[in-house]
Amino acid sequence: GEEKIWVGVVAAMTIIFLGALAYAAWVIGLQVPGGDVQLVDPQKALTELRPGVREIAPGRYEVTVVGRMWQWFPRNITLVDPVEVKFRLTALDVIHGFQIVGTNVNVMVFPGYVAEITWKVPPDAKGTYLVICNEYCGLGHHEMYGFVNII
Ligand code: CUA
Known part of the structure:
Protein backbone atom coordinates (compact mmCIF):
# COMPACT_ATOMS: atom_id res chain seq x y z
CA GLY A 1 0.00 0.00 0.00
CA PRO A 33 42.55 21.54 -17.94
CA GLY A 34 43.51 18.36 -19.72
CA GLY A 35 43.93 16.88 -23.16
CA ASP A 36 46.34 18.96 -25.18
CA VAL A 37 46.97 21.53 -22.45
CA GLN A 38 50.69 21.71 -21.90
CA LEU A 39 51.93 21.45 -18.34
CA VAL A 40 55.04 23.22 -17.19
CA ASP A 41 56.87 23.32 -13.90
CA PRO A 42 56.61 27.00 -12.83
CA GLN A 43 60.16 26.84 -11.46
CA LYS A 44 61.46 25.88 -14.88
CA ALA A 45 59.06 27.93 -17.03
CA LEU A 46 61.55 30.71 -17.78
CA THR A 47 64.22 28.35 -19.08
CA GLU A 48 61.94 25.76 -20.72
CA LEU A 49 59.57 28.17 -22.46
CA ARG A 50 62.05 30.96 -23.26
CA PRO A 51 59.82 34.07 -23.32
CA GLY A 52 60.08 36.11 -26.46
CA VAL A 53 58.95 36.62 -30.04
CA ARG A 54 59.52 34.06 -32.77
CA GLU A 55 58.51 34.55 -36.40
CA ILE A 56 57.64 31.05 -37.59
CA ALA A 57 56.55 32.09 -41.09
CA PRO A 58 56.15 35.47 -42.80
CA GLY A 59 53.61 37.38 -40.71
CA ARG A 60 53.06 34.46 -38.36
CA TYR A 61 54.41 34.81 -34.90
CA GLU A 62 54.62 32.75 -31.78
CA VAL A 63 54.98 34.88 -28.69
CA THR A 64 55.78 33.28 -25.37
CA VAL A 65 54.96 35.38 -22.32
CA VAL A 66 55.60 34.60 -18.68
CA GLY A 67 53.84 36.47 -15.90
CA ARG A 68 55.19 37.00 -12.44
CA MET A 69 54.32 39.42 -9.63
CA TRP A 70 54.33 42.03 -11.09
CA GLN A 71 55.64 41.98 -14.59
CA TRP A 72 55.13 40.38 -17.94
CA PHE A 73 58.21 38.97 -19.67
CA PRO A 74 58.85 40.32 -22.19
CA ARG A 75 57.28 43.63 -21.28
CA ASN A 76 57.61 45.03 -24.79
CA ILE A 77 56.56 42.94 -27.76
CA THR A 78 57.26 44.26 -31.25
CA LEU A 79 55.72 42.59 -34.29
CA VAL A 80 56.44 43.52 -37.90
CA ASP A 81 53.42 43.19 -40.23
CA PRO A 82 51.80 40.41 -38.20
CA VAL A 83 48.91 38.40 -39.65
CA GLU A 84 48.47 35.82 -36.95
CA VAL A 85 50.00 35.73 -33.50
CA LYS A 86 49.88 32.72 -31.26
CA PHE A 87 50.43 33.67 -27.65
CA ARG A 88 51.66 31.01 -25.25
CA LEU A 89 51.35 32.10 -21.66
CA THR A 90 52.20 30.84 -18.24
CA ALA A 91 52.72 32.23 -14.75
CA LEU A 92 55.45 31.63 -12.22
CA ASP A 93 53.57 32.34 -9.01
CA VAL A 94 49.86 33.15 -8.94
CA ILE A 95 47.03 33.54 -11.44
CA HIS A 96 47.40 36.53 -13.74
CA GLY A 97 45.26 37.75 -16.62
CA PHE A 98 46.82 38.64 -19.97
CA GLN A 99 44.77 41.20 -21.85
CA ILE A 100 45.70 43.30 -24.86
CA VAL A 101 43.42 46.30 -24.52
CA GLY A 102 41.31 46.93 -27.60
CA THR A 103 41.61 43.38 -28.94
CA ASN A 104 39.96 40.05 -28.21
CA VAL A 105 43.13 38.73 -26.59
CA ASN A 106 42.14 38.09 -22.98
CA VAL A 107 43.14 34.93 -21.18
CA MET A 108 43.68 33.74 -17.64
CA VAL A 109 47.23 32.61 -16.98
CA PHE A 110 47.79 29.86 -14.43
CA PRO A 111 51.04 28.66 -12.92
CA GLY A 112 51.73 25.13 -14.13
CA TYR A 113 49.80 25.45 -17.39
CA VAL A 114 50.53 26.94 -20.78
CA ALA A 115 47.52 28.87 -22.06
CA GLU A 116 47.28 29.47 -25.80
CA ILE A 117 45.35 32.11 -27.64
CA THR A 118 45.63 33.07 -31.29
CA TRP A 119 45.16 36.65 -32.40
CA LYS A 120 44.16 37.20 -36.01
CA VAL A 121 45.56 40.66 -36.52
CA PRO A 122 43.38 43.02 -38.56
CA PRO A 123 45.18 44.69 -41.50
CA ASP A 124 44.73 48.14 -39.95
CA ALA A 125 46.14 47.17 -36.56
CA LYS A 126 49.33 49.21 -36.64
CA GLY A 127 50.06 51.05 -33.41
CA THR A 128 50.86 50.50 -29.77
CA TYR A 129 48.58 48.40 -27.60
CA LEU A 130 48.53 48.37 -23.84
CA VAL A 131 48.91 44.99 -22.16
CA ILE A 132 47.43 44.73 -18.70
CA CYS A 133 46.93 42.12 -16.02
CA ASN A 134 43.24 41.74 -15.35
CA GLU A 135 43.36 39.29 -12.45
CA TYR A 136 44.11 40.82 -9.09
CA CYS A 137 47.52 39.44 -8.14
CA GLY A 138 48.63 41.51 -5.18
CA LEU A 139 49.97 44.93 -4.27
CA GLY A 140 51.69 45.59 -7.59
CA HIS A 141 48.82 44.34 -9.77
CA HIS A 142 48.31 47.76 -11.35
CA GLU A 143 52.00 47.93 -12.30
CA MET A 144 51.80 44.73 -14.30
CA TYR A 145 51.50 46.15 -17.77
CA GLY A 146 53.35 46.07 -21.05
CA PHE A 147 53.06 46.96 -24.70
CA VAL A 148 52.49 45.29 -28.04
CA ASN A 149 53.90 47.39 -30.87
CA ILE A 150 52.61 46.61 -34.35
CA ILE A 151 54.85 48.17 -37.00
CU1 CUA B 1 49.21 40.06 -12.43
CU2 CUA B 1 47.34 41.26 -11.63
Missing part, protein backbone atom coordinates in the same frame (compact mmCIF):
# COMPACT_ATOMS: atom_id res chain seq x y z
CA GLU A 2 1.34 3.39 1.05
CA GLU A 3 4.76 1.99 2.05
CA LYS A 4 5.51 0.87 -1.47
CA ILE A 5 4.80 4.36 -2.75
CA TRP A 6 7.32 5.82 -0.30
CA VAL A 7 9.92 3.22 -1.18
CA GLY A 8 9.41 4.20 -4.80
CA VAL A 9 9.73 7.91 -4.00
CA VAL A 10 12.96 7.34 -2.07
CA ALA A 11 14.36 5.20 -4.89
CA ALA A 12 13.47 7.87 -7.45
CA MET A 13 15.05 10.62 -5.37
CA THR A 14 18.21 8.55 -4.93
CA ILE A 15 18.46 8.05 -8.68
CA ILE A 16 17.95 11.77 -9.31
CA PHE A 17 20.53 12.64 -6.67
CA LEU A 18 23.12 10.24 -8.08
CA GLY A 19 22.37 11.55 -11.55
CA ALA A 20 22.97 15.12 -10.39
CA LEU A 21 26.25 14.05 -8.79
CA ALA A 22 27.36 12.29 -11.97
CA TYR A 23 26.35 15.30 -14.05
CA ALA A 24 28.23 17.70 -11.72
CA ALA A 25 31.33 15.50 -11.83
CA TRP A 26 31.11 15.38 -15.61
CA VAL A 27 30.71 19.15 -15.94
CA ILE A 28 33.52 19.83 -13.46
CA GLY A 29 35.64 17.27 -15.31
CA LEU A 30 35.15 19.24 -18.51
CA GLN A 31 36.49 22.35 -16.80
CA VAL A 32 39.71 20.81 -15.55
